[in-house]
Amino acid sequence: xxxxxxxxxxxxxxxxxxxxxxxxxxxxxxxxxxxxxxxxxxxxxxxxxxxxxxxxxxxxxxxxxxxxxxxxxxxxxxxxxxxxxxxxxxxxxxxxxxxxxxxxxxxxxxxxxxxxxxxxxxxxxxxxxxxxxxxxxxxxxxxxxxxxxxxxxxxxxxxxxxxxxxxxxxxxxxxxxxxxxxxxxxxxxxxxxxxxxxxxxxxxxxxxxxxxxxxxxxxxxx
Amino acid sequence: xxxxxxxxxxxxxxxxxxxxxxxxxxxxxxxxxxxxxxxxxxxxxxxxxxxxxxxxxxxxxxxxxxxxxxxxxxxxxxxxxxxxxxxxxxxxxxxxxxxxxxxxxxxxxxxxxxxxxxxxxxxxxxxxxxxxxxxxxxxxxxxxxxxxxxxxxxxxxxxxxxxxxxxxxxxxxxxxxxxxxxxxxxxxxxxxxxxxxxxxxxxxxxxxxxxxxxxxxxxxxx
DNA sequence: GTGCGCAGGATTGTTGACGATCTTCGCAAC
DNA sequence: GTTGCGAAGATCGTCAACAATCCTGCGCAC
Numbered sequence: 001x002x003x004x005x006x007x008x009x010x011x012x013x014x015x016x017x018x019x020x021x022x023x024x025x026x027x028x029x030x031x032x033x034x035x036x037x038x039x040x041x042x043x044x045x046x047x048x049x050x051x052x053x054x055x056x057x058x059x060x061x062x063x064x065x066x067x068x069x070x071x072x073x074x075x076x077x078x079x080x081x082x083x084x085x086x087x088x089x090x091x092x093x094x095x096x097x098x099x100x101x102x103x104x105x106x107x108x109x110x111x112x113x114x115x116x117x118x119x120x121x122x123x124x125x126x127x128x129x130x131x132x133x134x135x136x137x138x139x140x141x142x143x144x145x146x147x148x149x150x151x152x153x154x155x156x157x158x159x160x161x162x163x164x165x166x167x168x169x170x171x172x173x174x175x176x177x178x179x180x181x182x183x184x185x186x187x188x189x190x191x192x193x194x195x196x197x198x199x200x201x202x203x204x205x206x207x208x209x210x211x212x213x214x215x216x217x218x219x220x221x222x
Numbered sequence: 223x224x225x226x227x228x229x230x231x232x233x234x235x236x237x238x239x240x241x242x243x244x245x246x247x248x249x250x251x252x253x254x255x256x257x258x259x260x261x262x263x264x265x266x267x268x269x270x271x272x273x274x275x276x277x278x279x280x281x282x283x284x285x286x287x288x289x290x291x292x293x294x295x296x297x298x299x300x301x302x303x304x305x306x307x308x309x310x311x312x313x314x315x316x317x318x319x320x321x322x323x324x325x326x327x328x329x330x331x332x333x334x335x336x337x338x339x340x341x342x343x344x345x346x347x348x349x350x351x352x353x354x355x356x357x358x359x360x361x362x363x364x365x366x367x368x369x370x371x372x373x374x375x376x377x378x379x380x381x382x383x384x385x386x387x388x389x390x391x392x393x394x395x396x397x398x399x400x401x402x403x404x405x406x407x408x409x410x411x412x413x414x415x416x417x418x419x420x421x422x423x424x425x426x427x428x429x430x431x432x433x434x435x436x437x438x439x440x441x442x443x444x
Numbered sequence: 445g446t447g448c449g450c451a452g453g454a455t456t457g458t459t460g461a462c463g464a465t466c467t468t469c470g471c472a473a474c
Numbered sequence: 475g476t477t478g479c480g481a482a483g484a485t486c487g488t489c490a491a492c493a494a495t496c497c498t499g500c501g502c503a504c
Binding site: 261262263264282283284285 | 457458459460464465466467
Binding site for chain 1: 266267270271273274275276295298299301302304305306308309362363364365367368372
């Protein structure tokens with residue numbers, strides 16, 4: 001029984017978000033309790049919180065399992081993120097200062113650099129950094145909370161979208177447009193650019209993972 | 223011990239959302255347990271869920287209290303709702319059918335009628351109905367979940383905004399624009415109209431409840 | 445072979461009691 | 475009057491045991 005450095009909730013959450021525990025896997029309280037070295041009560045409360053987060057599903061007397069987000073739902077989540085991050089970008093463009101400009105430019109340059117070297121995983125991380133930086137700069141606590149929750153439901157998809165041919169390159173250009181608008185202090189453009197970017201990702205996911213949905217796919221355009 | 227028709231979570235939630243329990247009020251487990259006629263364990267799990275919902279704050283060994291959303295945060299929440307409901311309106315405009323059109327037109331007519339009779343409370347309810355109808359028509363489950371959560375954090379404000387002079391009348395016209403765009407099947411216009419509407423509400427809240435914030439208030443424009 | 449009922453096992457839900465922690469209040473020292 | 479200390483009360487957190495429920499597999503009738 002080691003000293004509990006992280007709460008049971010965080011530990012379980014990390015395991016689920018990282019994919020260490022597969023989607024749709026059962027989460028038997030006693031089992032989780034022993035493998036994570038925490039009491040059943042702690043597991044219970046963690047599961048309840050995670051259910052409210054939308055990361056696990058619990059059915060009465062039937063236990064909990066990791067919630068499996070369908071491809072259709074992933075598209076919905078990306079759409080919701082698109083408008084919320086658009087709001088954040090808008091506000092970031094209103095509040096941007098010099099250190100913020102530097103930071104954004106640095107993130108973008110790093111992503112571009114990593115992509116040129118063919119480091120897709122690294123570029124994906126830089127991507128996440130940029131989004132996080134924009135969120136931070138926006139100072140919009142509500143948007144940040146919501147986006148964070150949505151994001152953790154779809155990290156699993158992150159590793160799939162970067163493999164779509166041409167997506168990474170397009171992504172960098174879209175990011176460049178966002179950063180340019182924010183740095184220039186043009187809220188409307190920043191919002192539009194961010195929405196375009198994430199709607200494009202949603203569009204790509206739809207085309208890639210939802211076969212036979214070509215007509216609906218045209219909706220992806222903003 | 224009557225048969226439990228509603229879960230403890232729903233009962234507590236309703237009490238908080240309706241304002242029956244005041245913001246910042248302490249929620250002692252034993253106390254809530256006896257007044258609501260449910261076990262302490264049930265109260266505990268309900269509080270945990272409500273914390274994740276953002277309706278309650280819990281501090282270790284110090285108990286739970288109803289979360290008090292500041293005026294600033296109310297503005298943030300309205301902004302987030304604006305973009306999410308914009309997304310929903312957009313999608314509703316894409317999927318609208320004849321029964322849906324009738325329903326929307328009916329809601330709008332009812333609101334207009336109630337307002338002309340000076341029934342502000344009734345008009346506010348009709349307002350909520352219209353938003354709910356649009357959400358339903360959008361078929362966007364993710365947006366619906368998020369908006370519902372955000373909405374329950376600010377219902378308390380609903381009764382304040384309608385008292386702002388001129389807001390109700392403006393609100394009806396804004397709704398008319400939304401409904402018109404959705405019925406005409408113009409997604410972009412529906413999105414814009416909805417955003418304009420809720421950003422206006424946010425703007426009004428800011429002007430009314432956040433004194434000395436006139437410069438920032440200009441941001442309310444879309 | 446197929447469907448049905450029934451017992452056994454597995455898992456969750458609930459309860460009550462106990463320990464841990466925080467807060468409050470009184471009291472004494474300065 | 476103020477500050478510091480300590481004990482008592484209040485409240486939360488945890489644990490173990492029990493009850494309730496669901497799932498599985500087997501035997502039996504048809």
